[in-house]
Amino acid sequence: MRPYYPDYTAPNLVLTYGDLTVEPYRLKEQWTYRLVNGQYVSSEAREQATAYFETLTVSEKHSVKVMESGTHGTIEVRAVTSDGVVEIELSEDGSFVPLVSDEAVDYQLMLIYPENDLGLPVGEIAYDMSIYVHVSPKVHLSDMNLTQGGLLRVQIENIKPDQTVEFDQTIVDEVIQYRIDRTVYAMIPFIYWVEDGQYPFIIKLGDGEQSSVIYDSVLHVTDRAFSVQNLTVDITVAAATRNDDAYTEYHAEFMPVRQTSHDKQLWDGPFIQPIEGRLTTDYGTRRRVNGELTSYRHNGIDLAAPTGTPVKASNSGKVVFSKKLILTGNTVMIDHGLGLFTYYLHMDKRNVAVGDFVTKADIIGEVGSTGFSTGPHLHFTVSYHLTNINPLTFLEWDGEWPN
Ligand SMILES: [Zn+2]
Incomplete structure (x- = not known):
């Protein structure tokens, strides 16, 4: 019909x-x-x-x-x-x-x-x-089990422009976040003095009036043994490089550089070790200098190598510091974006200037023994903004966000 x-x-x-x-x-x-x-x-x-x-x-x-x-x-x-x-x-x-x-x-x-x-x-x-x-937010975390000096990476997808992400945690004062389109990126660095134990970790989504929990779990931090190193430094070198002027200069010039970072990811894949060299001082090592125990904790790794050994950029990024300082000698810092920095101390020569964009493995300088140093070596540090993390565990990362 x-x-x-x-x-x-x-x-x-x-x-x-x-x-x-x-x-x-x-x-x-x-x-x-x-x-x-x-x-x-x-x-x-x-x-x-x-x-x-x-x-x-x-x-x-x-x-x-x-x-x-x-x-x-x-x-x-x-x-x-x-x-x-x-x-x-x-x-x-x-x-x-x-x-x-x-x-x-x-x-x-x-x-x-x-x-x-x-x-x-x-x-x-x-x-x-x-x-x-x-669309509900999706939370990805790199690892729930961390050691002191570790770096937790967090990626949260599907965040709307009027929504905010809040972290309830006690590891760092403030979780610094980067937002690209609908995704929030953040890293939580575990400095050497974060005690081992269980840390509640809660992520909330706020819309101005209310907030709702989108992630609720516990992070496990395990202990790492930190050694004490006895350092004998020529007293004239020590006096010339480790004094009030040296620390004042270091804090005034070097520290503020890591407050802000490039708002896009500049690194590409895994970070590389800047030189082949013998590890002489590990991350977090305490020091006794000329017999006296210092409050200092070694914030990176020392790699011994002959003067003149080329130093490679650990990854691509922008040079944000290049200067000779009393304490750290010839010093270069690279901003890799989204809060990640690497820096290179005590070099004999620097090949780069502030503002330069470098590609991973570019030669940025040469190994030396400038500043407070006992012999030719490269001091290499990795930090998330102001917090220095363990370079050796960091170098095991593939450079990808958890997904
Ligand atoms: Zn060092």
């Missing part, structure tokens, strides 16, 4: 999502239909002035099914985004996966009745509606 339509009410288009059925708003119609007596009638072209959009909220990657109550129409679906109109392909059963956006996306649906010899209605009906895809 041929369908007929008793008035100008066009067939309905409905979207189904789970148990929900939503009727999109009918925006325009122009079609010809047949009455029971066989007479053809054209509906008046109608265009609605007021736009009322039905908004359907769906979960990420869930599909919506489009159905029509007629028998021979075809359906076309377009999404209107800020970047333009996107044709949406319907699968065989008439379903599609809505686009992800920070806001509800407007969809235009067309029900098309093609020309036919069967006396069936011919024409087009345009519908309008919005679909909002609710």
